[in-house]
Amino acid sequence: MRLSGECRGVSEVIASLVMLLVVSLLGTTLYAYSQTTLNSLQESFQYSLTLEEERVKEKFRVLAVWWDGSDLLNITILNYGKVDISVDAIYIDNKPATRFLSGRGETVYTLKLVHVKLTSPVAIVEGRGYDIVVVSERGVRCEYLWTP
């Protein structure tokens, strides 16, 4: 059925409104999506960079190792970085210590010492060199060569 000439203008108005609606919806969706994605990316980036920044601020070293003559060790560690740390793992000649008596997980404030007491995972022989690796909770490691 053909519409009369007087009816043509009505469909154009509706078409314009529909177009406006479609453009608004598409724009809102695109904006929301871009906002979410950018925020997520930015937060993820910021988190990893902040973590990395804290790792950069971490500085610690082994000052002394006490040995009882059998298999008990007491490792004195100095935190001289700009953030507090805590010791998470200690390796002796690449073997992880599993029996900690004290010190592990303790918060070590900056410029303070922690004494980590543990049972050595390897037999200690006087005069031999041992590679001691201390790992913090943020994953920063510090190596120390110790000769009893």
Place this chain on the structure above:
Amino acid sequence: MNTSGRLSGTRRGTGSIIGAVFLLLILLSGLTAYILTVRTQVAYRSTQEEMDQLERYQGQEEITFQEVSLTGDRRLNITARNTGPNTVHLIWLGVLDETVTPPIQRFSELDLYLKPYETATNISTDDVTILEGHNYTILLVTELGSVFTYTYPPEEAGGARVRIIARNCTVSYSPSGWSLLNSTGYVSGSTSSLVEDDGDYLIFRSHYTGTRRTQYRYVDQIPEPSVDPPTYGAHSNFTAQRSGPDSVYDTLTEESVPGTGNITLIDGESFEDIWPPAGWSETGQWNKESDEAYDGTYSADFDGLGSGRSGDLDTPELDCSDAVAIYVEFWYRDDDLDADDLLLQYYDGTTWNTIADLGSTTQENQWLHYREKITDSRYFVSNFKVRWSAVNIRTGEHAWIDYVTIKEEVETSSYKLDLEVQWRDVDFDEENEELCIYCGTMGSEDLGVDVWYNSTWQSLLTDLNPGWNNVSVAPYLDSPNFTIRFIGGTETGDTTQDSWEIDAALLHLWSEVEEYTVEVEFTGSSNLEDWTELVWWVESCWNISGVDVTIQLYDYALGDYPTGGDGYTSYTSSGTPNTDELRLGNITSNASRFRNATSGEWRVRIRGVKETGTPFLLKVDLIGLQTTYSFSGGTLPYGGWGWYTLRAEDPDGAPIPYAYASVYADGENVLLRNASNGEAMENPAWVRLDSNGEFQLEVSSRSPGGDEFTLYIVVGSLVGERRITQEGST
């Protein structure tokens, strides 16, 4: 109004504008994210640069130890100079004594800023006393993590050397006196008997400590299953019996138990009194006569006459409406009766029914017993009657009835109590064994107690009263399990529910024990050093076997003798009398607590106990304490053994292994021995150093008035010497 639908030119761009706004917003978001990211990166880089800078500063830090000396009280006095270009902040001072095993490591906090080329003096710590002969590594730690070390005493440069390194000192002590505790008696010997293991004894006599050994054993449980089921009644709180008396009760309450009972309606009627008996009726010629009687003098009699006569003898109406059964019992006798001459009939309330033809009995002229349990419910009426009907009894025929008993069985319920309680693992060997039950408020009915013995119940108490109820159970207590029951005094036809309060139930077991005891406390003196190890020993014997012995070292921190752990041992002496037994202990944790901190006094207590009727003797051969402590090596106590490591080193500090060394001490009463194996050595002596260039030497000097001597070690042309002062004996 324009309805053509053509939009004006100004509205054509609305969609584009909206799109542009959104595009702008998206770009703005991206820009914001970018700016934040850049800021974070900048902060990270800044931190990284800062840390790099610190690392560079750390690399430039330089501290020089200018002088390390000792104060009068042997504290460190360090003079250090900052020779680097930047200010240094010293935060820790570490002093590591690697001479002893295990090493001693002390860290003290510092807060000292040193400007470039500034010198600091009197860097020290009160935590560490420098011991003569020990080698120390001194650490100065900066805020940036630099560590500067110094060896004290400084190593002599340019040549090999022999060192005499003091390790520790061991001193042994024997008691100087003793105290007899309680009534222990002295027999012979003196403290000099305690110095050597030589069979020379200090002897003590035991004293009588016989006593009554008593046990109170509260009841343990309700036996499950019951030793003799069924049980009746209930506990309110059985646990209450297991303690007290404390006014916390276990209330025992009777239980209603259904059952049946007999009610006697006619009780052995033998027609001795009035005729007919009260309530009875008769017709015809029934009367009482004494010609025949089963019980007493008379019986009911019917004599025949002529061609026959008849009559009935009826019981009174009997109320059997609540019966579940009726028991009829009587004795009868006939003389020449024929069948149908004497009939037994029951009245069901409306009709007489013939039950038995007593005349047909062939056994004549003798008393016959008739018994019947009626279960036919027709007769469970309120006017039940029994009739003996004589029918046509002729001359010469006679019938007798005697001793009639009629009972009805009815349903009843009765309150009963039968509750068992039990003891387990009872010590059944004691001389005296009593059951004691403490009661509170008691019901009006008696409450008895039975004991289960030889698979049956034996009565112990017939009625418990408020307060204690004690009874000997020695005849029944011959096994570890002991069971009693609380039993109601009236168990049949008890229509009243009673309850009784039981506060405590226990077995009181006791014996008179003959026992003798020896108790002696030995005292001695010692040094006031910080003991790293304490070894103690006691060797003794007893002139009888199997004495329970306790040896204790007085713990001055505890303020008492310990009852376990370090400084405590207990044992049962040998089965063979007069057998020497050595007991020793090694204490490495806080050993100094076993001596008085100001006087050095120590105490050892020996206690021996045996259940016996015969006194016995304690014979002590040896008591000693060996104390070990770190020492500087310059002073030796009288009789003490100082342990020194003799070490030969090349100019680089490396050991000279397997070298022969001459060892000599020029004192008057010096003893030398090999610390590794304890073997005595000559003075002077040749020794061979081990693979580490070391020899472990122990030195002792025993000049009562004290001595000063020099210990020499010579390896080739290298000479090491140490001046040692021996303290006099006190």
